[in-house]
Amino acid sequence: MYLGRVIGTCVATRKAEGLDGVRLLVVQPLDKHQKPKGDPQVAADTVRSAPGQLVYLVGAREAAQALEPAFVPVDAAIVGIVDDLTLAAAERSHS
Amino acid sequence: MKLARVIGTVVATEKHPAFEGRTVLMVQPLDEYRKDAGDAFIAVDHAQAGVGDIVLVNQEGNGSRQLLGTIDGKLPIRSVIVGVVDEVSVA
Numbered sequence: 001m002y003l004g005r006v007i008g009t010c011v012a013t014r015k016a017e018g019l020d021g022v023r024l025l026v027v028q029p030l031d032k033h034q035k036p037k038g039d040p041q042v043a044a045d046t047v048r049s050a051p052g053q054l055v056y057l058v059g060a061r062e063a064a065q066a067l068e069p070a071f072v073p074v075d076a077a078i079v080g081i082v083d084d085l086t087l088a089a090a091e092r093s094h095s
Numbered sequence: 096m097k098l099a100r101v102i103g104t105v106v107a108t109e110k111h112p113a114f115e116g117r118t119v120l121m122v123q124p125l126d127e128y129r130k131d132a133g134d135a136f137i138a139v140d141h142a143q144a145g146v147g148d149i150v151l152v153n154q155e156g157n158g159s160r161q162l163l164g165t166i167d168g169k170l171p172i173r174s175v176i177v178g179v180v181d182e183v184s185v186a
Contacts, residue, residue: 001137001174032121032135047109056137058171062156066111066171079171080110087103088146
């Protein structure tokens with residue numbers, strides 16, 4: 001699983017059936033210091049997150065398992081809204 | 096499995112039910128000399144690991160499901176800490 005920040009929303013009317021009713025959000029993956037890492041992606045939301053929030057996501061096959069019913073065609077799903085992320089002191093000094 | 100150091104804790108109140116009651120940690124992958132190697136990621140703890148511990152992380156869905164169990168046959172968890180390392184020795 002990995003850290004990300006929700007940066008926007010995505011609406012698609014024409015899409016595969018499994019995606020009906022799936023809330024899609026634009027997420028910027030982050031590194032351990034909460035700096036952007038890689039390109040933004042679109043992820044399925046399972047926790048009612050909103051733009052601006054720090055979240056964690058699961059990718060690959062397990063992303064589809066976060067949704068009802070499973071085997072929805074997604075490869076990224078938001079599975080938690082982060083209240084607190086605390087890094088060890090040794091890591092903080094490198095940011 | 097990957098060798099990694101536990102470098103932080105992640106707390107979330109709003110989360111998928113699969114993560115309820117589970118400790119979620121941030122881990123930094125290491126090479127065989129315990130130097131940082133690759134990007135940090137998030138894993139669910141199943142070995143009572145703590146910040147600073149060197150751990151083994153399994154990043155494979157089937158193994159995670161077998162270890163943690165499933166909810167309605169599903170589990171959206173990929174990375175699980177499966178052991179705390181006492182020693183690594185390489186030639």
